[in-house]
Amino acid sequence: MNGLSRPPLSPNESDIPLDTQTSMTFTDSPEPDDCIVLGAGMAGLSAADALRRSGYRVRVLEARDRFGGRLEPGTIAGHPIDLGGMWVSPVQTAVQELIDRFGIRVYEMNLQGRLVGRVGDRRFQVPEEAWDKGLPMLSRLRLGLAASRIRRLMDDIDPERPWASPRAEEYDRETVASWMNRNIRDRTVREVVDFTVKSVFCAESNELSLLFWLFYLKALGGLEVATQGGPGGAQNQLCVGGLHQLATGLAEPLGEALHLSEPAVSVTQTDSGVTVRTAGATYRAKRVICAVPPTLLEHIDFLPKLPTPRQQLLQRQVMGSCIKIWVAWERPFWRNQGYNGMIADAQADFSPVFDAGPPDSDIGLLAGFIEGRAADTWSDQSEEARRDMVLKTLESALGPEARHPIDYVERDWTGERWSRGCYGAFLPPGALTRFGHAIRQPFGRIHWAGTETASVWSGYVEGAIRSGRRAAEEAASQMS
Ligand SMILES: Cc1cc2nc3c(=O)[nH]c(=O)nc-3n(C[C@H](O)[C@H](O)[C@H](O)COP(=O)(O)OP(=O)(O)OC[C@H]3O[C@@H](n4cnc5c(N)ncnc54)[C@H](O)[C@@H]3O)c2cc1C
Structure with a gap:
């Protein structure tokens, strides 16, 4: 089951029922690793990358039949797109370092022209950097x-x-x-x-x-x-070919050490090491880095049990509801009409929307989101009904041409078994003061990574990379 060369699985093959684990035969790994990383999102891959480059023997166990986690490649009308995270900012130093390392080209999102907005019953068209001019004085x-x-x-x-x-x-x-x-x-x-x-x-x-x-x-x-989308804003730059290439760049050198379709089901630690079990195998290591989203950690059995503050914290880290939608046209027709493709409509279920067209093609691409309460409702509707609502919203903002796209692609992140929502987890009142101190505290031989554990750019890819590197440093400093 090892390695990147593993043939693709059927969509549900990675959904191994967790309750069947005890009846499986376990294969023992030959010799203990220095570190096992759980989760091949940007946090886990960054941790593994840092350890591997420092000469440690590392193994990554990933639940899905692909790596990248909340970064996922897709295509629309033959063009590569990001179904998950896509923007970066010039001020995100860890992200920019990887972009340079993997030779990825970035471009600024199109902001030329007017955005279409609505707050209350007031509709307006203004430049992005002066969007508040649409509001009453x-x-x-x-x-x-x-x-x-x-x-x-x-x-x-x-x-x-x-x-x-x-x-x-x-x-x-x-x-x-x-x-x-x-x-x-x-x-x-x-x-x-x-x-x-x-x-x-x-x-x-x-x-x-x-x-x-x-x-x-x-x-x-x-x-x-x-x-903001301007320089310094979180929604400033896009990557030619997609942000998910960062995950590919980190995953490829791992080769056989990256195990896809192997969700960890238990982590047992003793004074001498840690044992991680998946449905079909047992692995041993000196240290474990857990880079699994907090909501999903609940599905792993930790022995001995996790300290109470961490368990309680995990129960309170909530993922948001989101459906990301891409629509393609032959041309970015809105640009000729003076629009920048951005829709910031506080009343619409499909908003915000952005012009995410690539610089090296004439294709028109808009990427937008159904978020929060609206996503709860639309998630259970048919794709046809969602598409109709999306196109109506685009038509009312950008005109009748919006009604005739050449392609439509969507990803409901709330329904994703191994994410359970996005963009990052948030906390309700009372949780941070009572349990927040547990967020990065190692538990014996277990270290915690994941964007939710970051203290800089938490919730973003930048936070994920930094968290992975921090956890790798922690693990390396205590490797025995
Ligand atoms: C639609 C969308 C849009 C976004 N937009 C942006 C953006 O524009 N810019 C930005 O910076 N960020 C954005 N984000 C957020 C960003 O993608 C995340 O912050 C980041 O990718 C999180 O990385 P991570 O490694 O912490 O977690 P994840 O990417 O969630 O990785 C965790 C991994 O753990 C795996 N896993 C789960 N359970 C187990 C188990 N039991 N055993 C082994 N593996 C397991 C999962 O399959 C997953 O691969 C967006 C996210 C989404 C979904």
């Missing part, structure tokens, strides 16, 4: 005040230890929505913040702890960075 001023207030709250937050920030208890008592209800009286401004929260977490503002939100914004450099 008074609301614009109040939005500016709210943004400086949020910046002041963030000032106090230590992204390494947000739970220990001076007013952590106070901020962790409430949700973003309850804070807004008390501090932002303008409904338009509240709707803008709601839309921002939904676009960043695929969740609603009444689900998120205020403290967690402040931590997350601080960890990436502020509200503007999270929401």
